Amino acid sequence: MRTDITKINERSPYTDLTEGLQLFAGGTSRLFGTGEWRTNTPVLDQDKCRQCLLCAPVCPDSCIPVKDGKRLCFDYEHCKGCGICVKACPFGAITMKEGIEA
Amino acid sequence: MSRENVMKSRAIPERMSGNEAVSFAIRQVNPDVMPAFPITPSTEIPQMVSTFIANGEIDTEFIPVESEHSAMSAAIGAEAAGARTMTATSSAGLALMWEELLLAASNRLPIVLTLVNRTLSGPININCDHSDGMGARDTGWIQIYAENNQEAYDNYIQAFPIAEDPRVHLPVMICQDGFITSHAVENIELLEDAPVKAFVGEYEPEEFLLNPGKPVSVGPYSVSAYAMEAKKAQEAAMERAGEVILEVGECFGKMSGRSYGFFEEYRTEDAEYLMIIMGSAAGTAKAAVDLLREEGHKVGVLKLRVFRPFPEKEIAEAISRSGCRAVAIMDRCESYNGCSGPLGSEIPAGLYRNKVMTQTVNYIYGLAGRDFTVDHVRDIFAELEEVAQGTMKAPNHKYIGLRE
Amino acid sequence: MKNTVEIRWHGRGGQGAKTAALLLADVAFKTGCCVQGFPEYGPERMGAPITAFNRISEEKIRVHSNIYDPDYVVVVDETLLHSVHVTDGLKEDGAIIVNTAKSAKEIRPLLRGYKGRVLTVDARHISEKMLGRNFPNTPMLAATAAATGIMSREKFLREMEASFAHKFAKKPEVIRGNMAALEMAYDKAEIDMMRTTGNSSGKKAGKSSKEMKRSA
Numbered sequence: 001m002r003t004d005i006t007k008i009n010e011r012s013p014y015t016d017l018t019e020g021l022q023l024f025a026g027g028t029s030r031l032f033g034t035g036e037w038r039t040n041t042p043v044l045d046q047d048k049c050r051q052c053l054l055c056a057p058v059c060p061d062s063c064i065p066v067k068d069g070k071r072l073c074f075d076y077e078h079c080k081g082c083g084i085c086v087k088a089c090p091f092g093a094i095t096m097k098e099g100i101e102a
Numbered sequence: 103m104s105r106e107n108v109m110k111s112r113a114i115p116e117r118m119s120g121n122e123a124v125s126f127a128i129r130q131v132n133p134d135v136m137p138a139f140p141i142t143p144s145t146e147i148p149q150m151v152s153t154f155i156a157n158g159e160i161d162t163e164f165i166p167v168e169s170e171h172s173a174m175s176a177a178i179g180a181e182a183a184g185a186r187t188m189t190a191t192s193s194a195g196l197a198l199m200w201e202e203l204l205l206a207a208s209n210r211l212p213i214v215l216t217l218v219n220r221t222l223s224g225p226i227n228i229n230c231d232h233s234d235g236m237g238a239r240d241t242g243w244i245q246i247y248a249e250n251n252q253e254a255y256d257n258y259i260q261a262f263p264i265a266e267d268p269r270v271h272l273p274v275m276i277c278q279d280g281f282i283t284s285h286a287v288e289n290i291e292l293l294e295d296a297p298v299k300a301f302v303g304e305y306e307p308e309e310f311l312l313n314p315g316k317p318v319s320v321g322p323y324s325v326s327a328y329a330m331e332a333k334k335a336q337e338a339a340m341e342r343a344g345e346v347i348l349e350v351g352e353c354f355g356k357m358s359g360r361s362y363g364f365f366e367e368y369r370t371e372d373a374e375y376l377m378i379i380m381g382s383a384a385g386t387a388k389a390a391v392d393l394l395r396e397e398g399h400k401v402g403v404l405k406l407r408v409f410r411p412f413p414e415k416e417i418a419e420a421i422s423r424s425g426c427r428a429v430a431i432m433d434r435c436e437s438y439n440g441c442s443g444p445l446g447s448e449i450p451a452g453l454y455r456n457k458v459m460t461q462t463v464n465y466i467y468g469l470a471g472r473d474f475t476v477d478h479v480r481d482i483f484a485e486l487e488e489v490a491q492g493t494m495k496a497p498n499h500k501y502i503g504l505r506e
Numbered sequence: 507m508k509n510t511v512e513i514r515w516h517g518r519g520g521q522g523a524k525t526a527a528l529l530l531a532d533v534a535f536k537t538g539c540c541v542q543g544f545p546e547y548g549p550e551r552m553g554a555p556i557t558a559f560n561r562i563s564e565e566k567i568r569v570h571s572n573i574y575d576p577d578y579v580v581v582v583d584e585t586l587l588h589s590v591h592v593t594d595g596l597k598e599d600g601a602i603i604v605n606t607a608k609s610a611k612e613i614r615p616l617l618r619g620y621k622g623r624v625l626t627v628d629a630r631h632i633s634e635k636m637l638g639r640n641f642p643n644t645p646m647l648a649a650t651a652a653a654t655g656i657m658s659r660e661k662f663l664r665e666m667e668a669s670f671a672h673k674f675a676k677k678p679e680v681i682r683g684n685m686a687a688l689e690m691a692y693d694k695a696e697i698d699m700m701r702t703t704g705n706s707s708g709k710k711a712g713k714s715s716k717e718m719k720r721s722a
Contacts, residue, residue, distance in 0.1 A: 002309070002316070014331035014338075019271055020210035021324050021332050024309060026317030117535040143547075228547060250570070282570050286544035287531045289566075385568035471547075475571040 006031065030078075034061065038081035040096045042074055048093035055085040055094065076102060105349060108356040111297035116290050120248070120283035123255040123290055124190075124216050124276070125150035129160055130298040131262060133214075134185035134305070137165035137176035141195040142228050143280040144218035148190055170195040174202035174215075181211040182320045184310030186262070188213065192280060193220035196234045200241075206273045207242025208336060209321050212265030213273040215243070216258060219381070219434075220280040221470040229471020230280040232381065232434040235409075236444045242336055244274040244343055245410040247380045252290050253407075254278040256360060259293070262302045263350045269342045279382040281471070297357050344411045364413035366405040369395060370424045373402030375486040378417070378449060379432040380406045383467065383474045387432075390479035401483050402426075406445070414452030421453065421460050427490040428461040430482045434468045442499050463489060467502040478502050510563035511654055512573045516592045517582035520552040522643030526582070527558035529647055530656075533665045534562045537657045542567050555590050562656055580650050581605060582629070582642050587613070593620040601702075603649050603695065605629040605642050610698070625653055625698040627691050636687035637680070644684055645691030652695035659692055 002024040008016060018024065049071070056064040056071055063079040065072045086094045118126070125147050128136075138148035154160045163185075167173045173189050181187040191199065196217060206213050221231040235245060244264065248254040254276065261274040278284055309318050324332055348363060355361025368388050370376060379387050384405035394401045404420060406413075421429060431450070433443025441447045446464030453460060465482060468474045482502065488494035513530070517523025524545040531543030542561040548554075559573045577600040581592050584606040596602060601623040604613050610624040617624065629645035637644070651662045666688055670681045 010327040012331075014334045017328065017331050017335055019335070019339075020208055020320065021322055021328060022209075022309060023319035023322055024316075028319070117531060117541055279570075281544075281547050285547070286542055286570070287528050288542050289535065289540050382570040385570045389568040473572050475574070476569060 033077050034080050035075075035077045036100070038076075038079060038100050040081045040083065040098055041076070041100060041102050042079065042081065042083065042085055042094050043097050043102055044071075044073065045093045045095070048091050049089075050091055050093075052090065054090065055088045058084050058088045060084065074102070105353050108353050109297040109300045111293040111357050113291040113359070114294065116292050117287050118251060118290055119146075119285050119287050120251040120254045120278045121146040121218065121285065122150065123251040123292075124258050124278070125154070126292060127255050127258040127298070128162075128188065129154045130293075130295050131186075131188075131259070131302050132160040132299075133162050133188045135163045135165065135177070135180040135187045136189060137167050137173045137180065137187075138189045139167050139170050139173045139191070139195060141170070141192045141220075143220055143230075143284045144190045144192040144195070144216070146284075147216060147218070170198040171202065174199040174206065177213045177215075178202060178206050178209065178211060181206070181213050182209065182310065183312045184305075184307050186266075186305035187211075188215065190216045190218070192218045193222055193228075193234045196238055197222060200238070203238055203241040203243060203273075205321065208332065210271040210336070210339070211273060212262070212271055214258070214261045214265055215273065215275045216254075217275050217277045218280045218284045219277055225470075227470040228280075230282050230382075230434070231469045231471070232277075232444075233436070233469075235275065235277050236435040236437075238275070239410060239444060242272065242340065243410065244270075244272055244340070244347070244408075246274065246276055246347075246408055247406065248276070248278040248283065249382060249384045249405060250283050251278075251286070251288050252360075254283060255290060255292070256354060256358065256362065257407075259298055259302060260347075260350045260354050260362065262305075263353075264343065264346050266305060266307075267343075267346045267350075268308075270339055270346050272336075272339055272343060277381070282382040291358075293358055301354070301357055340411050344408075344413065347408055347411070362407060364406070364408045364416050365420070366403075366407065367420055367424075368403040368405060370402035370404060370420065370426075372400055373424050374400040374427050375430070375483050375490070376402050376404055376421065376424060376426045376428075377430045377432060377479065377482065378404045378406060378445065380409065380445070381434060383432065383434065386474055386476060387479050390476040390483075393476065394480065394483060399483060399487075412448060412452070414448070415456060417449060418453050418456035418458045422456075422458045426460060428463065428486040428496075430486055431462050431464045433464060433466050436466055436469060446499065461489060461496060463496050464499050465502050466499065472503050474503065509565060510561055510567065511578070511656060512576045513560040513562070513578045513580065513650065513654065514573050514576040514592075514596075515558040515560070515580045515582065516586050516590055517556055517558070517643075518552075518586070519554045519556050521582050522641065523556060523580075523582045523646075524558045526580075526643040526647045526650075527560050529643075529669070530560050530650060531562070532669065533651065533662060534560075534656050536665045537661050539563065539656065540565060540567050546572060555586055562654075576600065578603065578650065578654055580646055582646050584608075584613075587616040591618060593617050596620060596622065598622045601625055601653050601699075603627060603646065603653055605646055607631060610702075623699070623702045625649065625695055625702075627694055629691065632687050632690050632694075636690065637683045641687075644687050648688040648691040649695035652692045653699055659696070662692065663688060 063075040222233040265274040351362035387403045442464035489496045515523045528543045531541040545558040575595040579602045581604045603625045627649040629642035632645040
């Protein structure tokens with residue numbers, strides 16, 4: 001039986017857990033908002049961005065979505081504000097802004 | 103495994119060593135994957151299985167690994183992927199698997215490991231004692247010990263239905279004494295291939311990694327809010343394993359004529375003195391009991407087969423039922439100033455919890471292959487008699503066959 | 507244990523004493539006995555003294571210890587008589603079977619006071635004559651079978667021939683030599699047993715497996 005893991009939480013008794021804490025679903029990390037861990041926030045300057053896409057693959061949390069060959073806005077639900085994308089951008093199009101808000 | 107319609111098997115009389123017997127069972131089960139690294143005295147098992155594979159008798163995928171650490175890691179990966187997986191090892195090999203043993207159990211993977219018991223170094227030595235298996239007693243594996251080649255074979259066939267039962271999903275260690283049974287040629291009654299295959303059945307896990315469209319994550323990091331609950335759930339599965347072991351043991355009897363329980367009570371019905379013992383030395387103890395009974399001594403043997411789950415209550419009941427005056431608890435393992443050896447501490451703890459206050463004496467025997475003989479058994483029963491009669495103070499922890 | 511013959515083999519690593527013990531277990535099994543054949547494992551090297559054991563019985567064998575009071579002792583290498591106490595615990599109504607070119611009379615002084623029967627088999631000579639090489643374990647196996655009387659000559663030879671046919675399937679030319687070596691050693695041991703006991707078989711007081719087989 002595939003347990004609905006969205007129904008398991010920190011109040012669940014041990015009998016409700018899955019065997020070996022196995023997760024019977026894919027992409028479960030999407031359900032976990034790590035965006036609130038952020039103390040600094042990356043901001044994209046659309047005018048400076050050349051869509052070279054060097055930033056997207058280096059993001060450790062896959063928070064730079066790419067569609068039709070173009071990067072989109074940051075996924076602030078999950079971005080932890082590490083700033084690696086700032087270092088990767090050759091055009092200075094990404095800057096870190098203090099605080100959790102973009 | 104169908105528990106209702108068990109196919110009966112004809113007995114095939116043969117003679118072979120314990121290692122050959124287990125390898126023969128592996129050939130009949132034809133597991134999907136066997137990662138293994140050779141170590142004395144279990145080396146013959148991967149060697150013989152490799153021969154079966156080379157001869158096209160089975161299609162098991164043999165993974166030659168560079169260490170036992172890798173062997174158990176590969177076993178975990180293969181079992182999680184959905185393959186029926188087994189391995190074999192001894193002594194230091196089991197010790198090198200240590201970290202992975204706990205993961206196999208906590209990930210609830212029904213791996214079967216055949217352990218050919220050998221002492222853990224040092225001093226370095228290749229011979230039998232139970233320090234390897236006992237060292238792994240709290241890793242969450244089911245442990246079943248054999249008296250001889252027949253039981254090693256029978257236990258091995260039962261291992262898969264026990265491990266893979268949805269109430270259990272835990273790994274199983276099938277243990278036999280290194281050299282004493284692994285390398286001794288003795289009579290055995292083998293079973294026919296078809297009933298064994300039907301008994302073990304096809305492995306059909308509900309959830310496994312290589313299952314397109316049904317993603318699953320195995321072994322995720324567990325924060326403290328979940329880990330303790332996971333451990334309790336694992337403990338509950340071990341407890342449920344008890345009923346499954348009994349069911350499978352009974353079913354095995356329908357196929358083979360040999361049923362199995364947690365332990366065997368040998369001439370215990372009216373025994374005044376009992377010996378609790380595990381492994382090949384139980385046979386020697388039984389032979390001694392036969393001789394002593396002829397001489398008029400009321401003695402018996404309780405041969406422990408299942409060490410994990412530990413049948414605490416059942417042992418206490420058996421001792422209580424026999425009405426015996428004193429019990430010798432035999433450990434083929436030293437715990438260096440623990441409260442006696444593993445059996446010597448767990449059995450009295452179980453007796454205490456069940457309010458059975460029979461006198462016990464813990465004996466340490468057979469370390470690193472030291473021979474254990476009929477005369478030793480005689481000496482122990484004579485000593486128990488003295489202890490019960492009050493002419494001798496019960497020692498807490500005594501060595502047998504030691505030069506003093 | 508009743509109705510059990512216990513045999514202890516002494517040899518040197520590489521001479522095939524363990525193999526001989528396992529082969530004896532094999533043949534005895536084929537004649538319907540309960541058997542045990544096992545070596546004692548130590549730091550084995552070519553040439554180091556080794557021990558192997560057999561229990562042969564008509565009842566289920568439960569004991570899993572070494573053998574300290576054997577009915578028979580087989581010495582595959584006579585140089586061991588100087589370094590190993592091969593007769594330790596050997597029953598006086600049993601026998602010791604030694605691979606040597608010497609006579610029993612010459613060997614007895616080396617046996618630390620053993621008073622039972624002494625059988626000698628020149629296994630080296632037999633093996634070199636029949637096989638062209640020194641494989642002492644084959645003749646010693648035959649001599650042991652004859653001395654213990656575990657099975658009849660005919661049965662023993664028949665089972666051994668079947669076993670050789672399987673073992674030497676790819677070089678059947680060596681089977682004849684092996685069989686001849688077995689027969690020669692068997693007959694020598696049987697004659698020795700007759701001379702020392704006056705009986706026509708390896709029967710010994712109260713505890714012969716042959717006797718037990720007949721009554722079974």
